[in-house]
Amino acid sequence: MPSPLTPLVFARVATKQQVVALTFDCCQNEKPAGFDEPLVRQLIRGHIPATFFLGGRWVEAHPDAVKLLASVRYFELGNHSYIHPHMTKQTPDRMRQELVRTQQILHSRTGRWATDFRPPYGEWDSRVVAEAGKAGMRTVMWSVATGDPDKHASAASLVAEVRKVKPGGIIIMHANGRGWNTAKALPDMLAWLKKKGLRPVTVSELVKSGSPVSLEARK
Numbered sequence: 295m296p297s298p299l300t301p302l303v304f305a306r307v308a309t310k311q312q313v314v315a316l317t318f319d320c321c322q323n324e325k326p327a328g329f330d331e332p333l334v335r336q337l338i339r340g341h342i343p344a345t346f347f348l349g350g351r352w353v354e355a356h357p358d359a360v361k362l363l364a365s366v367r368y369f370e371l372g373n374h375s376y377i378h379p380h381m382t383k384q385t386p387d388r389m390r391q392e393l394v395r396t397q398q399i400l401h402s403r404t405g406r407w408a409t410d411f412r413p414p415y416g417e418w419d420s421r422v423v424a425e426a427g428k429a430g431m432r433t434v435m436w437s438v439a440t441g442d443p444d445k446h447a448s449a450a451s452l453v454a455e456v457r458k459v460k461p462g463g464i465i466i467m468h469a470n471g472r473g474w475n476t477a478k479a480l481p482d483m484l485a486w487l488k489k490k491g492l493r494p495v496t497v498s499e500l501v502k503s504g505s506p507v508s509l510e511a512r513k
């Protein structure tokens with residue numbers, strides 16, 4: 295497991311570089327999920343770095359997808375808990391199980407440890423952030439949500455949300471078959487970023503480009 299980190303939760307990075315992070319959650323709770331392979335193939339064709347936050351249960355249910363993601367060196371794999379619970383409602387022991395079990399599943403299947411944790415439903419408190427820190431992870435929120443879990447959100451509306459991103463921003467989307475229209479919207483998103491001179495990077499590279507702006511002080 296990675297060494298424990300000082301607890302940190304952030305939704306953007308203060309940076310002088312023209313960089314943004316595209317992040318894709320792969321959530322799975324008791325209901326089956328899927329894998330948006332056309333979306334991932336587009337990223338690979340364009341050599342676009344991205345961070346995928348994988349749920350442990352999703353990883354177990356999608357071994358081929360995990361193999362594909364782990365085979366791409368410019369994709370970063372993050373931790374999205376095991377069963378996608380409301381983390382702030384769990385005991386510290388249960389939180390730890392969710393985080394550590396997923397770390398171990400990720401490592402046994404990909405040889406990688408996650409250094410970033412995306413809390414299910416974006417729900418966090420100082421206990422969650424502290425437990426993630428103990429498991430060697432920063433807690434990563436987002437500055438822009440495309441709204442892709444909404445079946446009725448059009449590709450154009452997803453692109454319109456992406457246009458709100460600023461340098462150092464983090465965009466949340468989904469790659470578990472619950473990101474409606476994301477694959478369709480991706481070419482226009484990438485074209486817009488390119489036009490603005492905003493380069494997609496992984497969350498870890500984004501952090502290295504400047505200073506994460508801690509949310510903790512606001513909670």
Ligand SMILES: [Zn+2]
Nearest residue numbers: 319321414415
């Ligand atoms: Zn999720």
